[in-house]
Amino acid sequence: MAASIFQAFRIIFGLIIAVFVLYFFLTYAGVYGETEEARIQNSIAKNFVATINNVYQSGTQFSFTQFGESPLDFDIFLDTEYNPPIHWPGISLGTTAGKVTLTVPTLLIPGDDVVVYRDSVNLGWWEFYFVEALGNTAVIFVPLDDSDDAIGLIRKIVDSMPSTEYVQGEAPKVTFGLCGGGTLYYDDLCGGRCEKDGFNELLNNGIGSVSQLFSACTAGLPANSRLVTVSGSCNSEDYSSGVCIEMPGSSGTAEAHIKGSGETYLCKNVLDLLALITGGDEQTVHGFRGSNYYTYVNDMFREQVLIAAQMMSGRAELLAGTSPEYSTFKDIMDSIADVLSEPDYYETHSSVDNLLGLFEQADDVFYSLLSQGLEYKEYAKCPAEIGL
Amino acid sequence: MPSRNRPVKARGAKTLSGQANIMEYVLMTFFIFIIVVALIIFLSAWQVSQMEITSLGSFSERAIENLDSLKSTMYLLKGASMSVTSMLDDSKLTALMHMDNLCDNIEKLFGSNFYFEVRAFEYSESAESSDKECTLVDYLDCNHWSFCRDEDRPATSYVMPVNIYRKTLNDGRTDIGMLRVGVYGD
Amino acid sequence: METKKAQTTMVLMFLVLIIFGMLFLFLLSFADTFNREDYVEQYVSDLLLSLVRTDTGYSDEFCKSVGNAMASVFMHPSYFCGTENCEDIAISRVGYYLDRFDLLKQNFEYFLRVEPQTGVFRDENSIPIEFEIGDEAVVQADEKFTAKQIISQGMEIFEATLYIAYRD
Numbered sequence: 001m002a003a004s005i006f007q008a009f010r011i012i013f014g015l016i017i018a019v020f021v022l023y024f025f026l027t028y029a030g031v032y033g034e035t036e037e038a039r040i041q042n043s044i045a046k047n048f049v050a051t052i053n054n055v056y057q058s059g060t061q062f063s064f065t066q067f068g069e070s071p072l073d074f075d076i077f078l079d080t081e082y083n084p085p086i087h088w089p090g091i092s093l094g095t096t097a098g099k100v101t102l103t104v105p106t107l108l109i110p111g112d113d114v115v116v117y118r119d120s121v122n123l124g125w126w127e128f129y130f131v132e133a134l135g136n137t138a139v140i141f142v143p144l145d146d147s148d149d150a151i152g153l154i155r156k157i158v159d160s161m162p163s164t165e166y167v168q169g170e171a172p173k174v175t176f177g178l179c180g181g182g183t184l185y186y187d188d189l190c191g192g193r194c195e196k197d198g199f200n201e202l203l204n205n206g207i208g209s210v211s212q213l214f215s216a217c218t219a220g221l222p223a224n225s226r227l228v229t230v231s232g233s234c235n236s237e238d239y240s241s242g243v244c245i246e247m248p249g250s251s252g253t254a255e256a257h258i259k260g261s262g263e264t265y266l267c268k269n270v271l272d273l274l275a276l277i278t279g280g281d282e283q284t285v286h287g288f289r290g291s292n293y294y295t296y297v298n299d300m301f302r303e304q305v306l307i308a309a310q311m312m313s314g315r316a317e318l319l320a321g322t323s324p325e326y327s328t329f330k331d332i333m334d335s336i337a338d339v340l341s342e343p344d345y346y347e348t349h350s351s352v353d354n355l356l357g358l359f360e361q362a363d364d365v366f367y368s369l370l371s372q373g374l375e376y377k378e379y380a381k382c383p384a385e386i387g388l
Numbered sequence: 389m390p391s392r393n394r395p396v397k398a399r400g401a402k403t404l405s406g407q408a409n410i411m412e413y414v415l416m417t418f419f420i421f422i423i424v425v426a427l428i429i430f431l432s433a434w435q436v437s438q439m440e441i442t443s444l445g446s447f448s449e450r451a452i453e454n455l456d457s458l459k460s461t462m463y464l465l466k467g468a469s470m471s472v473t474s475m476l477d478d479s480k481l482t483a484l485m486h487m488d489n490l491c492d493n494i495e496k497l498f499g500s501n502f503y504f505e506v507r508a509f510e511y512s513e514s515a516e517s518s519d520k521e522c523t524l525v526d527y528l529d530c531n532h533w534s535f536c537r538d539e540d541r542p543a544t545s546y547v548m549p550v551n552i553y554r555k556t557l558n559d560g561r562t563d564i565g566m567l568r569v570g571v572y573g574d
Numbered sequence: 575m576e577t578k579k580a581q582t583t584m585v586l587m588f589l590v591l592i593i594f595g596m597l598f599l600f601l602l603s604f605a606d607t608f609n610r611e612d613y614v615e616q617y618v619s620d621l622l623l624s625l626v627r628t629d630t631g632y633s634d635e636f637c638k639s640v641g642n643a644m645a646s647v648f649m650h651p652s653y654f655c656g657t658e659n660c661e662d663i664a665i666s667r668v669g670y671y672l673d674r675f676d677l678l679k680q681n682f683e684y685f686l687r688v689e690p691q692t693g694v695f696r697d698e699n700s701i702p703i704e705f706e707i708g709d710e711a712v713v714q715a716d717e718k719f720t721a722k723q724i725i726s727q728g729m730e731i732f733e734a735t736l737y738i739a740y741r742d
Contacts, residue, residue: 378467423585431596474623546613
């Protein structure tokens, strides 16, 4: 009898202890799970920043696929104000462990798989590099006229985006299509979906014969798409979503609009156009994402090219003894620095036209110095194409 | 007659033995409990310290990152391309060094709380070479460029070999030198 | 009684093992995340690259850079730039410049070898030409760092290999 009571006691006691131990393990697992998740997120974010920096420095395109491995979402914070050391202008990825900021100019369309690609704005004496990190994206063009200018503008945009023909697997893919009226030309446009090379070939062969084009797009759009309407003048009824771009005049500047926003955006290079297109018409707490990206790239451009111009001005002064053209070059650099000292340099026609004119002059002088053997072959992308 | 040598067990001894049994179990489970709690505490502390180390980064890592950025940045490189790395341009170094708001600009471009310097080595028959800071006047004859160096602050520094292109009147000369990056520790 | 003793001993042993194990992991977590080996590898690679591109002071195409001088040891063994021949120029510059880098000078022994990527170059006595500087024992060291650099001169391609190993 006593033995069985004792046994019963042992069993009960054992059960009580087991429950206690289990409780503590479960509590710990919860805490451990959270810290582990935070570590994974932090690790993915750091790997992404490293990938962006590598592509920025090397220019080698890369597909980043780790976002699909984490079940968590990333937030995009865009700090367009520069207040060191607290804020860096740029896109930040918000994770449980904090924010990770991309410090090189980056245009991001999030996705599970992201293709990372580098392009640049070439000024001859300087090159402003930037990175595009794009998830699966379909860029649908709506040319509202058949002019060479319109096709030329579309081609410039396509050329500045990555080629994903050789990416193995389903993603990430950057595809292109056309739309006119109620007809979407996308799934079968190049015997399948068009990627960069296929679409360029299509443009070269001419799209004039594609029926239904050259009218505002009313068709349903594929997922993850960006609608880009190209027209002589953008009226609100000309485009249902996305961005509308008016063709550039002789100044090389194009005016662009975002659907739903009353603002006009001056685009002096392909970077400005890409910022509006990749940002799109999605509304955020800070305003339209396209507008945020536009402000961001112009701020980064201003900061970097301003310092570059000041440095090249000082350099030209050092080298003035070798050629009088260096003095001319110095004056132009000082003028460029003056224009870029204004934070809102990109918002008025007079300022932007002035800047483009100065870039042209600087490129001409620098090309002359290069031709005389006074500058280095590492500048060999001179002469540059300034403006759109 | 039964032997009286058999040890006498008092009637209460049986209960005492039972209680001692229970006590042993209690003590053992208590010890196991202590072990489990200790395990949990140690694992948590380890996790936290790992997180701290990962998020803080070490000074060394930061210095190496800056070295990588600086030896491939157009602000220092010969030309306007980032493809030929570690070939610095002496006219750019000199112009940058004498810019207004140098340290603010360096911070904007590369981050805060660090300095860097470049030293070029010139081949000489004599063993020692002199250290000559570059000014705007004599930048062809000098061999030392310093950016935001504060001698009074402690720093962790790392060095990488680089080339410096010295632009002469009609041509150029490629020197070898070193790029040092120091991250301030305070 | 024996069982109880055994159980208690097991518990105690387990406790001690856990404590030591946790202490070890705890201390390990403070180990620096910085990998010095990666830094030295990059250092050696950049050192060789920079060395090969450095000018010697001569404007003659056969010995303008240290790399040119090294290649000319094979291609133009009897050529003189000024008063020095290419081999002397290469040896003196390599020795001088490698001596300027404190990390190398204070901590490592080095060995530099240049050889044609294909084929053999021979001197006037048909003896294969070699170009090596430093302590050859470094190549046999267990822990060493290696960097390679291509030198091209005309149609010929040479490979420079720099080995460094910790000084004893």
